[in-house]
Amino acid sequence: MSVVGVDFGTLNTVIAVARNRGVDVIANEVSNRATPSLVGFGPKSRYLGEPAKTQEISNLKNTVGNLKRLAGRALSDPELQIEAQYVSAPLVDINGQVGAEVTYLGKKEQFTATQLISMYLSKVKATASAELKLPVSDLVMSVPAWFTDVQRRSLMDAAEIAGLKLLRLMNDTTASALGYGITKLDLPTAEEKPRRVAFIDIGHSNYTCSIVEFRKGELTVKSTAYDRHFGGRDFDKALVDHFAAEFKEKYKIDIKSNGKAMVRVQAAAEKLKKILSANSQAPLNIESLMNDVDVASMLKREELEALVEPLLKRAAVPLEQALAEAKLKVEDIDIVELVGGCTRVPALKDTIQKFFNKPLSFTLNQDEAVARGCAFSCAILSPVFRVRDFAIHDIVNYPIEFTWEKSPDIPDEDTSLVVFNKGNVMPSTKILTFYRKNPFDLEAKYAKPDQLPGKINPWIGRFSVKGVKSDEKDDFMICKLKARLNLHGILNVEQGYYVEDVEVEEPIPEEKTEGDKKDPDVSNLNFHSPPPLVSPLVTSNEPQSKRPRLEEILLTTSKAMDAESTPKMRKVKKQVRKGELPISAGTSSLDADAKNAAAEAEAAMIMEDKLVADTEEKKNELETYIYEMRNKIDDQYADFASEAEKEKLKAKLEASEDWLYDEGEDATKAIYIAKMDEIRAVAGPIVQRYFDKVEAERAAAQAAADA
Ligand code: ATP
Ligand code: K
Ligand code: MG
Structure with a gap:
């Protein structure tokens, strides 16, 4: 049985697993430790995670991001107008729940937020399972502390549809707190004054501060305050707006009228923002952004700070609230731990540091703390692991x-x-x-x-x-x-x-x-x-x-x-x-029938995706085999075939290649396998003679060595 913790982020998802007596963050199929929280739809299959990101620019209308923010929401909610800005596919109402309309397998389809999240979680499950080489079922997943009953139930339904057993939905900052506390051996005893830590998580879309008291074997959340609309995406948006205006003036192009240009500027803006966390100024260059225009610009850190000034002005509010609700004073806080990508922004670090009037602590991995905490929680709840007793009192x-x-x-x-x-x-x-x-x-x-x-x-x-x-x-x-x-x-x-x-x-x-x-x-x-x-x-x-x-x-x-x-x-x-x-x-x-129906649909889509992936693999194998045989027949196999056999094989290879780039472009898995077998039938005797010779030489060498 597997033990998995998932930080389902607005932008990225991080997966941690318990193994080898510890907790590790795992890498996905392209060796990234964070996977884009995106799902995309194509003519033949879905694109989940990394492939959705790769396809995004060419497939905007069929790509859905910002998944977590849609869970349990209604399209009619005025707040969804904010969220819609971060989703490139059109949002629709599906019986009161927000969803997206996409073209999938050549047809227009609508999927609810719950279904879209279940698709993404299927991918998470596959990633964890590939890494652990085990079927994955149990997991603990993170959730913003401010999520309500309906939002949480949407995530729970999504996990169930994906065939996962959600042992706990854990508040983001509580997960970080667990990861912090469970590894500390020097926590105060029950009689001593507790250690008080402020956990501050500023991510892509939201900002949370929890004040947590630690004693040996337990953590108690004293207060949690949040700004639901405060994070990296607000910076990115301010930058995109800024450059859109600049490019209109300077290059007479309107990127807001061009989806692809927008996404490219967004990506460049995010990169620029990150550089500005370390450097005082940074360039932004994009070739042929639209209408064949290359754009070039520059921004200083102070300029970025000016662009997000209204946001920065709110930066201390969650801190004040958290402290007030915990009925504590600044001096009562022993440690201030920062997590989340956006806490790397110098202006935010400054605000937080000034507020608490003490050095900030970065002992947790900012990008991985939440996932690690969730994995610890899963280990505690799972019967297969024995974990040091650690009680969690949330709020x-x-x-x-x-x-x-x-x-x-x-x-x-x-x-x-x-x-x-x-x-x-x-x-x-x-x-x-x-x-x-x-x-x-x-x-x-x-x-x-x-x-x-x-x-x-x-x-x-x-x-x-x-x-x-x-x-x-x-x-x-x-x-x-x-x-x-x-x-x-x-x-x-x-x-x-x-x-x-x-x-x-x-x-x-x-x-x-x-x-x-x-x-x-x-x-x-x-x-x-x-x-x-x-x-x-x-x-x-x-x-x-x-x-x-x-x-x-x-x-x-x-x-x-x-x-x-x-x-x-x-x-x-x-x-x-x-x-x-x-x-x-x-x-x-969702009622049991609806959940079962969705789970069946999900399983069918997984099969479909797998068939497409397997077919692609067989096609690639065939292509590789053709090239390999073509090289070898005039090289290591040259002495093992008659001229007639060589001619026959070469003709077969050429015919197969022509077929592959013509009607074989889009064939079935079975046909690719059959084509491969046809070539093998011709090449087989030649390859056999070659291997017989190699084997004879090896045996002779062995005999000589033994003699
Ligand atoms: P959320 O917690 O809001 O659901 P998330 O968990 O996906 O979102 P994180 O992974 O914590 O978010 O943070 C991602 C954000 O942090 C992005 O906006 C990213 O651009 C930003 N970020 C990452 N590194 C830096 C950096 N060096 N400077 C500024 N921002 C950064
Ligand atoms: K994350
Ligand atoms: Mg996060």
Whole structure:
């Protein structure tokens, strides 16, 4: 079983694997350690990753980038107008989800963002599998901390469609923090002051700052703040706008009217930007950009900084917010770690350094830290690896509330409750208690829609609780629902059951249990007195490997019972679980049928791509064989064929070559194999005689040596 971590970036994707007792970033088929996050479509197959990049300029309308930013979004969302600028294929609406329209296999096709991402993840899977020489299934993938339920579910569906088992969607900065912490042997103990590290990730499209506390064996995210529209692409865009205006003036060309020219200037601008991180000025030259015009220009670092001034002015905002939300001061931060390509920009480094008033730390590989952290997380979650215990406490970024219809039997009942608050620990489970005589529904949604990206619908899911009825005495059923904000950061109501109050005798606990000590929330599990009827009782715990799971806390009695001394007993009212309450859930995840259909379609496309690749390989083999035989027949095979045989073989080679460049240009795999066999039939006896001679010489030499 494989252990894989994937940093699915807006621009590039990095894949790390656990092997040889460590974590390595792997190279793709062209030996790059980062793969363009792009998918393209052609007349015969798809182009995924590197080939999509190679084809991009000649295939703009059928190439889709910016994939991650499209996950779970609707085309009608005004924010999609920003995103559309970074996608060369036309975006379309597909039943409320954004997708792209492309020409594939000669036909116009529409694919949703989820499908496009699943295609890309198929490629990630193939890359990892080729490197590991193992089938790949389990992985942990990174996600911006600000992604909402619908965006996360889109990525999860995409992974499933690609045949991957996503063990965790991990927030980018949390992944970096894990990679940092798990390798440190000098973290403070539980009694000491924690080490506080600010992780700042500025990538191609977004900027995140998390303040994280480390103690031996655990990390706790104290706050996460972000600017969802801040990254390298904003620099690139400012540069392209600048050069577009300059070239219009200087060369009378309008690059904005020419897709290819735009992409070429974009690529040159990105290169120029990177040079300006190291040098104070840099040139930009493009030959025959459009209308046969060569362009040449120059830019100084200060000029670039002036072009992105509005952006740079916002650069300290996420830092201020993160600190404020963590209720910490600048002096409280011990270390400032930078990751993400855009943190190489000197003006940003300056701002961050001035803000924290301390030297910046680059101990993590800026481009690979997130992928490495994800691989560590996958190793922790995978049964095949043993990893040093390391607990990860992430944080809830958007408050989530439940709403329900008032029970006709409880007139003064509330009808909504914020169950997960911003800043709460994530993952986390909360038990909701309802007093009901009939089946009922509840709905989950984000409580503060204005905090969400763009116009994302705050709705998360609807949960119908079945099997609820009153007892013989027409008393309420005490219904317990387990709401979990899980490892992926998505919400589910995972389980429902009902309980009855019973009087039991139990020993009086002498000591606090381990769970009580570690987690104050657990001690709130107060089921001994009947809960008020006005609102559901919410209890919670944050399960962790070391702690008793929620079930155990509810169903077993105190640990003190193990003691040999006879404990003092007391009578208490306890709630005893009596049976299950089935729950049917409706969320934004694809239903099983849709997922299966998409997975089948994906598998068929993979087969198609493979057939095209195999056919191409056979064609290349045939071509190579023709050249090789043509050279050898007058060289090492010359003494092993009669003139007539030579003539025959040469004629066959020439005919095959003519065929290859004519009707054989676009044949099937089987035909290329057959053509190869035809040549082999003619060449075979000649090659055999040659090898017989070589073998005889070798045997003679061996005999001489042995003698
Ligand atoms: P995101 O995290 O926003 O989804 P990503 O993970 O794909 O995106 P990164 O790989 O962290 O992004 O960073 C890519 C960005 O960093 C690009 O815009 C790239 O041009 C920029 N970048 C890389 N090196 C440098 C450099 N030396 N100077 C300036 N910018 C750079
Ligand atoms: K990346
Ligand atoms: Mg990134």
